[in-house]
Amino acid sequence: MSMWSRISNAVRGERLHREIEEELQSHIDEAIASGRDPKEAHRAFGSALRAREASYSIRAAGWLESLLADVSFGWRQLCRNKVTSFAAVLSIALGIGSCVAAFRLIDALLWRPLPISNSSNLYVLSRKMTGFEGKPVEDSHWATPDFNLMRDAIKDQADLIAISDADRTDITWLTDDDMEKAHVVYVSGNMFPLFGLEPALGRLLAPADDRAPGASPYAVLSWDYWNHRFGGDPHVLGRSLHIGNQTFQIIGVGPRDFTGTEKGTVTDIFLPLSMNSFATQDGVDWHRTFLMLKPGVNPATAVEPLRQHLSAVNRAFEAECSKCFRGATQASIDRFLNQKLVFYPAGAGISELQKDYRRYLGVLGLLAGLVLLIACANVANMMTAQAAARAQEMALRISIGAGRRRLIQLILCQSALLALLASVLGAFFAAWSAPFVLSLVNPPDHPARLALPSDWRVLFFAFGLIVLVVLLLGLLPALRASAVRPVAALKGGEDPHSPRRLMRGAIALQVAFCFLVLFLSSLFVASFQRLQNRPLGFSTDRLLLLETVAGKGQFPVVWNQTAEALRAAPGVNSVAISRWPLLGHIQINSDISINGAPPSPTRAFFLNVSPDWLSTMKIPLVSGRDFRPEDTSPGAAIVNETFVKTFFPGQDPIGRSFERAANQPLNKVVGVIPDVPYHDLREPSRAVFYVPFAEINDKSAPSVVDFATFTIHTAQNPLALADSLRQLIAQSHNGLRVSNITTQLDLVRDQTIRERLIAMLAAFFAAVALLLAGIGLYAVLNYSVLQRRREIGIRMAIGSTRAGIVRIVTLDVFQMIALGGCAGVALGFGAARYVQSLLYQVKATDADLIALPTCAMLLSALVATLPAVLRALRTDPTEILRSQ
Amino acid sequence: MAKTDALQGSLDLLVLKILSRHPRLHGYAIMAAIASTSGEVLRAEEGSLYPALYRMEEAGLIRAEWIKKDSGRRARVYELTAAGKKQLGLEESRWQSVSLAINRVLREA
Numbered sequence: 001m002s003m004w005s006r007i008s009n010a011v012r013g014e015r016l017h018r019e020i021e022e023e024l025q026s027h028i029d030e031a032i033a034s035g036r037d038p039k040e041a042h043r044a045f046g047s048a049l050r051a052r053e054a055s056y057s058i059r060a061a062g063w064l065e066s067l068l069a070d071v072s073f074g075w076r077q078l079c080r081n082k083v084t085s086f087a088a089v090l091s092i093a094l095g096i097g098s099c100v101a102a103f104r105l106i107d108a109l110l111w112r113p114l115p116i117s118n119s120s121n122l123y124v125l126s127r128k129m130t131g132f133e134g135k136p137v138e139d140s141h142w143a144t145p146d147f148n149l150m151r152d153a154i155k156d157q158a159d160l161i162a163i164s165d166a167d168r169t170d171i172t173w174l175t176d177d178d179m180e181k182a183h184v185v186y187v188s189g190n191m192f193p194l195f196g197l198e199p200a201l202g203r204l205l206a207p208a209d210d211r212a213p214g215a216s217p218y219a220v221l222s223w224d225y226w227n228h229r230f231g232g233d234p235h236v237l238g239r240s241l242h243i244g245n246q247t248f249q250i251i252g253v254g255p256r257d258f259t260g261t262e263k264g265t266v267t268d269i270f271l272p273l274s275m276n277s278f279a280t281q282d283g284v285d286w287h288r289t290f291l292m293l294k295p296g297v298n299p300a301t302a303v304e305p306l307r308q309h310l311s312a313v314n315r316a317f318e319a320e321c322s323k324c325f326r327g328a329t330q331a332s333i334d335r336f337l338n339q340k341l342v343f344y345p346a347g348a349g350i351s352e353l354q355k356d357y358r359r360y361l362g363v364l365g366l367l368a369g370l371v372l373l374i375a376c377a378n379v380a381n382m383m384t385a386q387a388a389a390r391a392q393e394m395a396l397r398i399s400i401g402a403g404r405r406r407l408i409q410l411i412l413c414q415s416a417l418l419a420l421l422a423s424v425l426g427a428f429f430a431a432w433s434a435p436f437v438l439s440l441v442n443p444p445d446h447p448a449r450l451a452l453p454s455d456w457r458v459l460f461f462a463f464g465l466i467v468l469v470v471l472l473l474g475l476l477p478a479l480r481a482s483a484v485r486p487v488a489a490l491k492g493g494e495d496p497h498s499p500r501r502l503m504r505g506a507i508a509l510q511v512a513f514c515f516l517v518l519f520l521s522s523l524f525v526a527s528f529q530r531l532q533n534r535p536l537g538f539s540t541d542r543l544l545l546l547e548t549v550a551g552k553g554q555f556p557v558v559w560n561q562t563a564e565a566l567r568a569a570p571g572v573n574s575v576a577i578s579r580w581p582l583l584g585h586i587q588i589n590s591d592i593s594i595n596g597a598p599p600s601p602t603r604a605f606f607l608n609v610s611p612d613w614l615s616t617m618k619i620p621l622v623s624g625r626d627f628r629p630e631d632t633s634p635g636a637a638i639v640n641e642t643f644v645k646t647f648f649p650g651q652d653p654i655g656r657s658f659e660r661a662a663n664q665p666l667n668k669v670v671g672v673i674p675d676v677p678y679h680d681l682r683e684p685s686r687a688v689f690y691v692p693f694a695e696i697n698d699k700s701a702p703s704v705v706d707f708a709t710f711t712i713h714t715a716q717n718p719l720a721l722a723d724s725l726r727q728l729i730a731q732s733h734n735g736l737r738v739s740n741i742t743t744q745l746d747l748v749r750d751q752t753i754r755e756r757l758i759a760m761l762a763a764f765f766a767a768v769a770l771l772l773a774g775i776g777l778y779a780v781l782n783y784s785v786l787q788r789r790r791e792i793g794i795r796m797a798i799g800s801t802r803a804g805i806v807r808i809v810t811l812d813v814f815q816m817i818a819l820g821g822c823a824g825v826a827l828g829f830g831a832a833r834y835v836q837s838l839l840y841q842v843k844a845t846d847a848d849l850i851a852l853p854t855c856a857m858l859l860s861a862l863v864a865t866l867p868a869v870l871r872a873l874r875t876d877p878t879e880i881l882r883s884q
Numbered sequence: 885m886a887k888t889d890a891l892q893g894s895l896d897l898l899v900l901k902i903l904s905r906h907p908r909l910h911g912y913a914i915m916a917a918i919a920s921t922s923g924e925v926l927r928a929e930e931g932s933l934y935p936a937l938y939r940m941e942e943a944g945l946i947r948a949e950w951i952k953k954d955s956g957r958r959a960r961v962y963e964l965t966a967a968g969k970k971q972l973g974l975e976e977s978r979w980q981s982v983s984l985a986i987n988r989v990l991r992e993a
């Protein structure tokens with residue numbers, strides 16, 4: 001008989017049982033016929049049941065057969081308590097689904113290697129130094145001449161690759177009219193070959209494309225862009241692409257999976273490094289530098305010597321680069337030159353999104369894991385209660401000879417069934433929720449795009465999670481049930497407290513985790529609220545922003561004419577011009593020099609604005625006046641209060657002047673305004689000065705402006721006007737074209753995307769955790785009251801007061817809540833240290849942030865215990881004592 | 885001498901030997917044959933005989949077949965397979981060497 005026949009025997013178990021029965025019976029008949037005493041003949045087989053079990057397990061694959069039996073038994077058990085089972089499956093599904101979704105996001109953004117060859121040999125170069133303001137800064141961008149020197153210095157041991165960050169660029173395909181945005185990346189020609197990438201079409205950029213500045217006007221499209229922009233049209237090769245005044249020819253399409261090295265952004269177009277005008281400038285740090293070890297080089301020994309070599313080359317370059325430091329003191333230059341070059345593994349790509357979201361995703365994973373643990377504790381409690389209710393059945397099984405292994409298998413089967421059902425539901429939840437959460441990371445200009453494949457990595461994680469859940473759910477109840485002592489259980493009186501001890505432990509654990517989730521989410525929600533309710537100092541009401549470009553530039557007078565035309569449009573209240581919007585992507589600072597002195601260590605940020613910009617933004621003047629049309633830059637300036645405190649402490653700034661570097665033209669302060677956030681809602685007040693939009697050069701002639709933003713206060717919904725105003729600008733045929741449309745409100749909202757996301761998810765998890773913990777508490781207390789009916793009845797009969805009954809029913813549970821709560825507070829403070837950097841003006845020690853989760857916890861505990869307490873009070877002693 | 889249960893491990897040998905002499909015996913007949921040929925000294929208990937039969941069947945040493953008896957009842961009869969014959973040779977020689985060795989020890993003592 002083979003394994004197969006044993007397995008098939010297992011499946012047709014009923015028939016096999018009959019056959020064995022028949023054979024044994026015929027044996028007994030034979031024995032009696034040959035003169036044996038019938039009783040003796042029967043006895044010879046010992047326990048008939050045992051003989052049959054033993055014979056059976058040899059002829060059939062017993063484990064399989066018993067597994068089938070246990071699965072169907074477990075299924076019947078689940079069906080018997082439909083509501084409980086459904087709630088259990090649902091809560092575990094939510095936990096598993098959240099964990100898998102969190103894993104998919106974390107894995108896709110932070111861990112998954114790029115689809116390139118030798119990704120484990122890829123590093124990214126960065127340097128740590130003390131910035132000009134004395135703070136430690138880290139810079140991961142490099143100047144191309146520096147990159148070239150370093151590349152040549154180590155070309156025998158490793159290759160250096162330059163890749164710029166994806167920039168959302170205005171491009172045109174045919175005429176100047178259809179301008180669109182695409183993510184453009186400049187790469188050194190060795191990137192594609194070193195990454196082992198093959199073109200899907202045409203050819204890719206090659207080292208020859210690096211040869212001379214401006215000599216290789218070629219572009220490679222990413223597979224993704226080729227597909228969604230051109231529908232995979234092979235005739236795209238040879239087409240021209242215009243960026244600014246440059247024209248590129250499409251020479252190929254990249255491989256299918258490669259979307260660049262910047263996780264979270266899908267690169268559309270790859271251009272040669274040599275085609276960017278920055279590539280020849282010593283002082284512009286603009287691209288990242290990657291290092292690829294040659295195959296066969298041992299990273300453990302090769303990296304440190306390479307680092308030192310590159311460090312020396314870089315230092316020589318920086319020291320040489322005298323243009324980089326204008327007017328800084330020797331001490332601060334020395335401090336700046338004291339750079340430490342560091343390598344980071346970059347096999348999983350490198351991006352700002354990773355930096356911004358690493359900790360947020362960690363918190364998300366933690367919350368999802370905690371909710372899963374809470375759900376597991378709940379269901380384990382439920383199963384312990386069921387197992388305790390089945391103690392007599394277990395005892396019976398053991399006394400008729402069932403092995404303890406078989407009992408453990410029975411219970412684990414049930415928990416595995418639960419977990420499997422839950423994981424099917426959870427898979428749907430994860431499939432929906434991971435892309436959903438990703439879609440919430442959606443600044444309109446730069447929505448995060450990330451491949452979220454469900455491959456073996458995800459399956460492996462999910463499988464591990466399921467095994468863990470099965471063990472968490474089933475192991476304790478299983479061990480408990482199998483440890484039943486038949487005699488005691490059949491007597492009906494085994495220590496009735498032991499399952500409750502286990503369940504109370506689970507309650508304490510649950511409360512601790514629940515408190516942690518509540519505490520963390522209250523931190524994030526409070527942080528988000530404070531950030532959102534932060535006084536801005538300017539209005540966001542109906543402010544349309546038209547970011548506009550002007551090719552090679554237009555004189556301010558043309559910009560003003562366009563603003564005038566916009567003002568005349570219906571529905572427009574007022575129009576002003578600024579070079580860039582507040583809280584946008586651009587921030588530029590400048591040296592400040594007072595009375596011809598060397599620049600102070602603090603720099604100040606600036607913005608060019610037209611007259612009426614302050615009134616359009618509803619920023620009040622503290623003193624002085626707004627710009628007038630005849631004001632120019634340099635010439636006049638409006639400063640904020642921090643600027644006054646920093647550069648004119650204790651003086652009236654009106655009428656004083658400053659220079660933007662030593663020996664530059666003077667800017668006379670004409671007005672003072674309050675501090676308003678400049679680049680980041682979270683930033684502390686910075687010194688900011690505003691200069692007139694109209695700039696003049698050193699010959700007092702107007703300079704051209706190549707981009708600016710029209711700030712338009714509208715009467716109705718600003719976006720409704722956007723299209724007509726854009727056409728109005730295009731119809732003026734003065735070279736001005738709108739490149740981006742947004743509103744000031746959206747820019748403010750973009751600032752809080754991460755905070756809103758985590759606050760939303762944390763609140764969701766907190767609600768789920770609270771609900772689960774409440775259900776768990778209710779179930780345990782209810783069970784405990786049922787178990788102790790006899791005791792309660794007796795106590796009532798001998799005159800215990802109602803208060804006394806309530807006390808004995810709830811005392812130990814509230815002890816557990818207190819214990820769990822204390823543990824939760826300790827855990828919370830530990831976790832808060834880790835997330836402190838993510839919080840805005842929120843401290844973990846704020847009293848209200850501890851009080852809130854405590855109250856929520858206590859309130860839900862009260863609600864959850866109420867039914868059980870009422871049931872205990874309604875106990876009728878005579879009825880109980882009669883029935884037992 | 886009390887009737888002893890067949891020595892642990894030698895039951896297989898006895899069953900195989902009996903089946904090699906008389907193919908197609910059912911369980912009770914095998915038990916009876918062991919008893920009679922050993923002069924009522926050795927006895928295979930039912931509780932161990934049937935598991936042993938099933939084990940050997942599962943190992944492919946013997947095969948079983950249902951036959952109709954005169955009484956109208958069905959019986960399950962066993963016979964050796966080729967593998968079973970080979971196994972019998974092995975077991976026999978092993979038994980010989982073991983009993984020789986035991987005898988030698990007993991003589992020495």
